[in-house]
Amino acid sequence: MKAKTLKAGDRIGPRQQHNWDWRAASNFIAGGAGGGLLFFAALASLAGIDVRALLLGGMALIGAGLTCVWFEIGKPWRALNVYRHLATSWMTREAAVAPLVFVCGALALLTGHSIFVLLTGVFGAAFVYAQARILSADKGIPAWRHARCRPMLVATGFAEGAALVAVAAPFVMTSAAGQIAVAAVTLGLLLIRVLLWRSYLAGLRADGAPEGSLRALAAVDGQFLKFGNLLPAALLLVAALGAPLAGLALIPAGLIAVGGGWLVKYTLVRRAAFTQGFALPHLPVRGRGPAGAAVKPGWGGAS
Amino acid sequence: MTRYVMAIDLRRCVGCQTCTAACKNANATPPGVQWRRVLDIETGEFPDVRRSFVPVACMHCDEPPCEEVCPTTATKKRADGLVTIDYDTCIGCANCVMACPYEARSIVHEAKFAYGDTPIKSEEVRFDPARIGVSMKCTFCVDRIDEAARTGQVPGRDPEVTPACVNSCISGAMSFGDIDDPNSNVSRLLAETQSFRMHEELGTGPGVYYIWDKG
Numbered sequence: 104m105k106a107k108t109l110k111a112g113d114r115i116g117p118r119q120q121h122n123w124d125w126r127a128a129s130n131f132i133a134g135g136a137g138g139g140l141l142f143f144a145a146l147a148s149l150a151g152i153d154v155r156a157l158l159l160g161g162m163a164l165i166g167a168g169l170t171c172v173w174f175e176i177g178k179p180w181r182a183l184n185v186y187r188h189l190a191t192s193w194m195t196r197e198a199a200v201a202p203l204v205f206v207c208g209a210l211a212l213l214t215g216h217s218i219f220v221l222l223t224g225v226f227g228a229a230f231v232y233a234q235a236r237i238l239s240a241d242k243g244i245p246a247w248r249h250a251r252c253r254p255m256l257v258a259t260g261f262a263e264g265a266a267l268v269a270v271a272a273p274f275v276m277t278s279a280a281g282q283i284a285v286a287a288v289t290l291g292l293l294l295i296r297v298l299l300w301r302s303y304l305a306g307l308r309a310d311g312a313p314e315g316s317l318r319a320l321a322a323v324d325g326q327f328l329k330f331g332n333l334l335p336a337a338l339l340l341v342a343a344l345g346a347p348l349a350g351l352a353l354i355p356a357g358l359i360a361v362g363g364g365w366l367v368k369y370t371l372v373r374r375a376a377f378t379q380g381f382a383l384p385h386l387p388v389r390g391r392g393p394a395g396a397a398v399k400p401g402w403g404g405a406s
Numbered sequence: 407m408t409r410y411v412m413a414i415d416l417r418r419c420v421g422c423q424t425c426t427a428a429c430k431n432a433n434a435t436p437p438g439v440q441w442r443r444v445l446d447i448e449t450g451e452f453p454d455v456r457r458s459f460v461p462v463a464c465m466h467c468d469e470p471p472c473e474e475v476c477p478t479t480a481t482k483k484r485a486d487g488l489v490t491i492d493y494d495t496c497i498g499c500a501n502c503v504m505a506c507p508y509e510a511r512s513i514v515h516e517a518k519f520a521y522g523d524t525p526i527k528s529e530e531v532r533f534d535p536a537r538i539g540v541s542m543k544c545t546f547c548v549d550r551i552d553e554a555a556r557t558g559q560v561p562g563r564d565p566e567v568t569p570a571c572v573n574s575c576i577s578g579a580m581s582f583g584d585i586d587d588p589n590s591n592v593s594r595l596l597a598e599t600q601s602f603r604m605h606e607e608l609g610t611g612p613g614v615y616y617i618w619d620k621g
Binding site for chain 1: 415416417419443445446447449450456458460462471473474475476477478479480495496497498499500501503504505506507508509513515538539540600602604605608610616617618619620
């Protein structure tokens, strides 16, 4: 009987969401990296580099993410209804940016005109931003709606994009100076990402969050820091200093940095996505006794 | 203007789950889905132990976060405060499920029945295929509210046009009515008592008031 009572109470605290599975997570994982890649490919094109393969890769990533989502939604044949709420829905805005990415990207590939390359990069960046806003608008998941989540997500999208350019650099850039510049930019973005990540974790702990979210994020913190950022940063530093054959260090550095970002996004969308739960600021007053203390089960940090 | 709200007197609720059952009966929700349920909260340590029962469902918020994020406009807020879902427009993306801080929404991707794959007679009659693969939640028994506009009856006063859960409550803990009408039962009740709304700090403006003490 005791166990049953406790089980009933379990439904009061935050619960891990189960509506968005790996398919939804894939959209944020691949779409964010793809958008970032398009943005940095557009920047690289300003230096006269042939970025057609990068554009293709960025569009493929965004397309793969959206395809995964299409398989997740309950009514896939009504998917075009997604365009009906541009006024406030960031999911609509994300969906609206996607065709712009593909049309401009296709025109860039076909014509090679720089304006289309640049526009593809701008829309890629907009895609990354829209994805971050989708999560931050979801008030039911405290770990997503936290004010520091959005900049962290944008930062990792751009860092992953730059890291993918770094992976491709030995193949598309012949000059050592270009490879050094890519290494330096990626290094800087990794630094920004790690600072925003730590700031996000500190913010969650300071403001309070579901214990499950704090646990899930803490579980990947060490891995993300060491293998997702420090290790690629060391390799990028080697490349940035222009050591012999250092260009080859860009490939593992970029891949590891991308993997780190994907780990964080998967964790955020799946494992750390706990609901708000329920709380009572006042317990009901029955009889002559005073009201009991406020109740907010399942929350950790400072709340 | 009219703004329909619910007032739930936590001092009266005994946790009998009759409202849960009445909702399931009125709305024919599938197994595992409860548009309304009653939380059972045990607090304190022996011998000072308290047990509180908190009925929860869609809060029909003033600023519904589900409506804001919905990419299809399937979720809408009506002028009378009810938050509705158009099952023919919803794509089942679950963005609204993530946006709701009250865990009020569910999506069922395949037909489920109480006894396996085959519906029993009552389920067969009331099964609504439009609800498969889309978001669903408490409607405040919107069909009854709409009936009131036709018949001239008053929701919260006349049982025929009052949500099933409110009608079923054995302890009179649940009240329903127009909070913009100072003479409605909910307005009078809330004026006489102290109440709170769930997660008010999130700025959603829930349409359900929980009474916890006398005024």
